[in-house]
Amino acid sequence: MSTIYTALSQCVIRNVGAPTVADIIIYTAVSLCAIGIASSVILYFVARKFRVEEDPRIDRVEELLPGANCGGCGQPGCRGLAEAIVKANSLEGFTCPVGGASTMSGIATVLGLEIDTRLPRIAVARCNGDADRRPRSSHYDGYASCAVVHALYRGETDCPFGCLGLGDCARSCLFNALDMSAGGLPVISEEACLACGACVQACPRKIIELRDKGPKSRRVFVGCMNRDRGASPRKACGAACLGCGKCVKECSFEAIVIENNLAYIDPRKCKLCRKCVSSCPTGAINEVNFPPRKVALETMKFEPEN
């Protein structure tokens, strides 16, 4: 340092008049170097002082995630999910609908965690009240949104719990897995649905449930949300769960409970025997992806007595 200053001072002494071009170049270079060195020292200490400790595992987890940033996991993008997983240091309750089980097991290996052994899930719509079974009692011609109708009145049919049929769920689906049928009910594609849960959030009547996909995609579930008692569900819809309890009696595995006049089948206890399906007097219980039944005498026995 001192030699530089000596050289500089000599230059200044020698050229008392206007500086030459060479002088200007030298001054510039030297002063820039000085500023650079000073800044690097300052930055070094600032960086030490304000260093952010970040878990390196977050980056590694993020690399494994698909990077779609769809928000289907409920976190703000893939980075958000990675941060949440590392922070919780557990995979419980976290799932990547796009990457699926392979991604999650990859993350589990990286973090040395147990894999969440949750079975793949799928959205199911718990309403069977299509146009034939559930007659319309009023006509709505306002803004086409289930949320608006739900806030306004009970809807075009007499069922205050059932599907409103205007497709808020279909619009919310980012994977084109959900369409409205001609009868006005949501139809969910087995292949396309990634169980991200967007439709569950979008439905103002909470009809859609994320359910275990089941072995060979076979599922048995109650296709009704009507919690009313007495005659009103039957009047409103031909496929309503009346809370009669026949299915509960029929079930050998205690998989069915009735709460608020509505049956619910626990997918973990259900052994897919399908006895409840034929016992239901209104046909409110759905079976999906089973091979066609052999018409047997025992199913005839459970026809409703009218």
Added chain:
Amino acid sequence: MLKTFTLGGIHPAGNKLSSRGAIVPLPLPDQVAIPLSQHSGFPATPLVAKGDRVKVGQLIGAAAGFISANIHSSVSGIVVGVEAVADASGYARTAVIIRVEGDEWDENIGRQESPDRYLSAFSKDDMLLAIQSAGIVGMGGATFPTRVKLSPPPGSHPEWLIINGVECEPFLTADHRLMLEKSRELLIGIRFLMKALGVERAVIGIENNKPDAIASMREAVVKHALGIEVCPLRVKYPQGSEKQLIQAIAGRRVPPGALPISVGVVVHNVGTVYAVYEAVTMHKPLVERVVTVTGTSLARPGNYLCRVGTPVARLIEAAGGLPGDTGKVVVGGPMMGKALVTTDVVVTKGTSGVLVIPRKEARRKPPRDCIRCAKCVNACPMGLEPYLLMTLGEKQRTDDLEAARVTDCIECGSCSFTCPAHRSLLDVIRLGKSRVNQAIHARKQS
């Protein structure tokens, strides 16, 4: 130049078909269903069970908390059940169902004004107690318990009592008829309210399309209650909204999110004043109200004094029956009323009218794209930007909605009314507003 509010507003056709029809008592129905929640706040707790015998005016539901109201039987008869019954929105709400037998009134209720229960014989507390036990709520439609409005929070100073006789909704004439036929009683009621609030100044706001009501009230003021002002107002919807009325009459602006008491004003509806008069002078609870039954297709539009819990169907029968080409039956006015799913829905304390709309007029025109004409912005009486609120609501941008003051919306429907592209502005804004309110509530909880 007559007074009115400054910002926005619209001029729908008045259609006051029933303004010449005197108030007629409706014959008692065979059965009534009295909902336990006819007010904003907590539903009342039922006090009767199936099989009980009740009289008119007997307490059948007790107020559950401060912001709640008592519910009284409007008929005498036998309780058939306490069951869920569809309300105006079609959703089930608990109601006491009573089969009517005779018309036996509770002994404590005078059917006529008793002289000793008149004027200054009452203290402020007597009156508040009478109003509270009578279960009186705001009868303009908001059904906020009147007792709560009469107890200003500590530190506030009520200066003005404004009586809302505006009735700016087209078609409705219930308040108009009350002002014509019960001018004297209303003035007594106003003096009760003035005393209960401790205010010196009371103004009755009436729109200029009811010159007979203005004249009648002015005449009554000269006779009975000098000092109370009658203020004619320029016709403009939604002048009957509390904040707009305060601005029109007192020239004061209620800040967003604040109550009128913050600018020293309390507003009560004409119907409420009449109920207060009856409660104080006759000890009569709120069991009946005037309902306008109207519509261009009805044979006999009119104003009926009917018991709370009467099915709407009975009112329509009295007005000449439901015409065959009916498209909608609306409770309330055409601007803010609610279309019914069934005419079994009953009259509640807040039901000001029943409007029958023919099919041709009921149909909504198909919506088209926004053409950016800004008519909705000019019409909004709260100075909001409805087109923007609708877009934000469709995109569910709750934070932006809150920043755009969606919570100020009074849901008057001026924007939808004025939109040349027939967009359902209010439907979406109302949904966005409820989402914002939920978010605010969640934030307060955490």
